[in-house]
Structures are given as C-alpha cells and as structure tokens.
Amino acid sequence: MDAYQALLSQRALTQSMSRKGNCHDNAAMESFFGTLKSEFFYRNRFESIEALQAGIKRYIHYYNHKRIKLKLKGLSPVMYRTQPSRP
Template identity: 80%
Template sequence: LKNRGMVQSMSRKGNCHDNAAMESFFGVLKSEFFYLNKFTSIEQLEAGITDYIHYYNHDRIKLKLGGLSPVQFRTQQLAAA
C-alpha cells in the first residue's frame, strides 16, 4: 500500500468493522454478477463490473430503501431537506 501511496483503512481499535459496507457490496457483486458470468478477458470483466455498479446504484431496488434504488433514495432525501 505504501508503495502505491495508499493508507490502510482501520478503526482506532485496529479492527475492520469500518469496511463492513464494502464487504457486503463485494458479496452481492460476486453472487449477482461474478459467479453467474464467464469472462474471456480482463477488459470484459472490468466493463461488466462498471455496468453492474451502475445497475446497483441506479436500477437495483432495495426493500430497506422503501423499494427505491440508492440514487432514487438519496435524491428523494435531498428533495425533502
């Protein structure tokens, strides 16, 4: 990480609970996208991940968000403020 100019993300106690949201996302990404497809190149995988992230944020509804996508939910919250 140091060679790439990155800083490791850790909480004060040195545990990784602050990464729970990303770990959850990666689990969903793998189960809904990665394991269901075959890729013939890194470029194809990268393009697929880009498309999936757009789908996840703009089109995939979540019951926890009242049946809205994350972008729809945030837009609604900002409009109400």
C-alpha cells in the same frame, strides 16, 4: 501482520486505520462485494480483464440506479437519495 505491511509499503499504499489503529468497519463494502459476486461475478464468464472491468462498471451503475432495495422503501440507492425531502 508484517508481510502485509511490507507489501503495502512496496506498493506505496496506506492501510485504512482509525485513530486508535483499528481497521475501519467495512461492513457496507463487504455487503456490496458479496452481492456483486453472487449477482454478477459467479454468474458470468469473462474472456478478458477488460470484459470483467466493463461488466463491473455496468453492474455498479445497475446497482446504484436500477436495483431496488426493500430497506430503501423499494427504491434504488440513487432514487432514494434524490427524492424530495418530506416536511
């Protein structure tokens, strides 16, 4: 879309594209942002942008270090990635 490309250019941003010129698959990030919104954003009120930013930082830490996922054998992402490999 021309208007979108112009806005990116004005802000010195590069659009994320594959070699063929297709947008990258952002399914993992879309899933995370959906979870962030439903578990954090919609359940809270924020008095300022700073309060929102601080809350997002706390939520990301919780999501990575404490929130368990059944797909990761009941571990948090960090616990899953740092467990000793099994022979």
